[in-house]
Amino acid sequence: MAHIVIMGAGIGGMPAAYEMREMLPQEHRITVVNSTDYFQFVPSNPWVAVGWRQREAVTLPIAPYLARKKIGFIGQAVTHIDAAASKLTLLDGQTLDYDYLLIATGPKLAFDEVAGAGPVKSGGGGFTHSICHVDHAQAFFADYEEFLKNPGPIVVGAMPGASCFGPAYEFAMILDTDLRRRKLRNKVPMTFVTSEPYIGHLGLGGVGDSKSMLESELRGRDMKWITNAKTTKVEQGKMFVTQLDDHGNPVKDHEVPFKLSMMLPAFKGVDAVATVPNLCNPRGMVMIDEFQRSKAYRNIYSAGVCVAIPPVEVTPVPTGTPKTGYMIESMMTAICHNIADDLAGKPATAKGTWNAVCLADMGDTGAAFVALPQIPPRNVNWFKKGKWVHLAKIAYEKYFMRKLKKGTSEPIYEKYIMGLLGINRLNK
Numbered sequence: 001m002a003h004i005v006i007m008g009a010g011i012g013g014m015p016a017a018y019e020m021r022e023m024l025p026q027e028h029r030i031t032v033v034n035s036t037d038y039f040q041f042v043p044s045n046p047w048v049a050v051g052w053r054q055r056e057a058v059t060l061p062i063a064p065y066l067a068r069k070k071i072g073f074i075g076q077a078v079t080h081i082d083a084a085a086s087k088l089t090l091l092d093g094q095t096l097d098y099d100y101l102l103i104a105t106g107p108k109l110a111f112d113e114v115a116g117a118g119p120v121k122s123g124g125g126g127f128t129h130s131i132c133h134v135d136h137a138q139a140f141f142a143d144y145e146e147f148l149k150n151p152g153p154i155v156v157g158a159m160p161g162a163s164c165f166g167p168a169y170e171f172a173m174i175l176d177t178d179l180r181r182r183k184l185r186n187k188v189p190m191t192f193v194t195s196e197p198y199i200g201h202l203g204l205g206g207v208g209d210s211k212s213m214l215e216s217e218l219r220g221r222d223m224k225w226i227t228n229a230k231t232t233k234v235e236q237g238k239m240f241v242t243q244l245d246d247h248g249n250p251v252k253d254h255e256v257p258f259k260l261s262m263m264l265p266a267f268k269g270v271d272a273v274a275t276v277p278n279l280c281n282p283r284g285m286v287m288i289d290e291f292q293r294s295k296a297y298r299n300i301y302s303a304g305v306c307v308a309i310p311p312v313e314v315t316p317v318p319t320g321t322p323k324t325g326y327m328i329e330s331m332m333t334a335i336c337h338n339i340a341d342d343l344a345g346k347p348a349t350a351k352g353t354w355n356a357v358c359l360a361d362m363g364d365t366g367a368a369f370v371a372l373p374q375i376p377p378r379n380v381n382w383f384k385k386g387k388w389v390h391l392a393k394i395a396y397e398k399y400f401m402r403k404l405k406k407g408t409s410e411p412i413y414e415k416y417i418m419g420l421l422g423i424n425r426l427n428k
Contacts, residue, residue, distance in 0.1 A: 107267035152259030161266030163320025177363025208383030303331030
């Protein structure tokens with residue numbers, strides 16, 4: 001009998017637990033360990049931050065849903081991984097042995113890399129907000145309600161080293177839409193500040209016509225932007241940004257005023273993972289082989305935002321490569337197959353396609369992109385905009401939450417429809 005432990009119960013960890021349970025005989029134990037006792041649907045946080053969603057609609061308790069599938073759950077943070085002994089130490093001091101470990105923790109938010117940035121409760125300086133966590137989104141909304149009484153400039157964007165740019169664009173457009181509905185947009189100058197070399201780069205070197213389409217969207221919404229932006233520090237009501245040219249040389253120093261700001265941070269590995277010898281790169285991201293397996297420990301696998309993926313290209317201001325939802329699920333499916341094969345005495349063969357399918361809401365419209373695979377060169381590379389994307393994002397939120405409540409990782413109709421579109425989780 002083997003014990004499989006999954007660290008993290010997010011968009012990757014929860015479906016992985018269900019899929020592992022479906023694939024393995026009941027004699028094998030599966031335990032999920034998470035620092036909180038609830039799941040949060042992170043893609044909905046931009047809506048929470050403007051009051052379009054309540055916390056209860058985008059979170060659910062983990063334990064009862066896992067229990068229905070006979071999956072164990074521990075709602076504690078892991079403080080130490082003894083990879084040589086295959087043992088975890090939890091926050092209360094108890095230990096947990098494993099035969100296989102699947103690391104799906106997501107990232108540590110590196111607010112401390114830019115002085116003054118980020119929520120204080122997450123290690124930041126307190127002058128900018130985040131939407132990376134539902135708590136952060138709720139904190140933004142609390143300040144937003146006060147802001148609406150006496151509006152002023154808003155700055156939205158992404159810090160140097162950031163890898164997840166889509167939510168920044170989403171949130172800027174959602175804020176714009178909300179302010180227009182309130183007839184306050186004319187009182188709110190908006191600036192988009194990003195480390196990307198150009199609008200629509202997205203950490204992916206662009207997808208289809210993303211550059212021109214997103215530039216057009218920002219112009220149409222009367223938003224200014226600064227690209228190649230190296231944000232150096234943030235003070236109360238003021239952001240200090242050095243703009244670089246394509247060769248990395250300083251071009252202009254900006255002092256961007258704001259009354260409210262949301263800036264996505266760079267990511268690092270969580271402490272318990274980052275400190276394991278030979279497991280991670282210098283930023284604490286897990287180094288994996290083509291089968292999602294640690295290069296140093298044969299019984300450790302990893303997937304999602306916490307894995308090390310090199311940038312698509314070198315940019316004047318550092319940018320990372322995003323890990324989108326479907327890409328993460330494809331990684332998890334590969335891991336489940338490879339652990340099942342290892343238990344059966346077979347070699348690992350499953351490789352995730354790392355296909356990217358992204359729906360970005362823009363308040364009253366939306367943008368979708370498909371990159372097959374996500375890392376260039378690609379077989380499919382397109383970017384589309386329309387009202388249908390806004391509706392599709394709403395539908396996807398409801399679908400994913402229902403999928404977790406039902407305890408399935410990939411319903412047959414999802415697999416069939418995506419297959420018809422040529423989008424599959426595994427390379428065949």
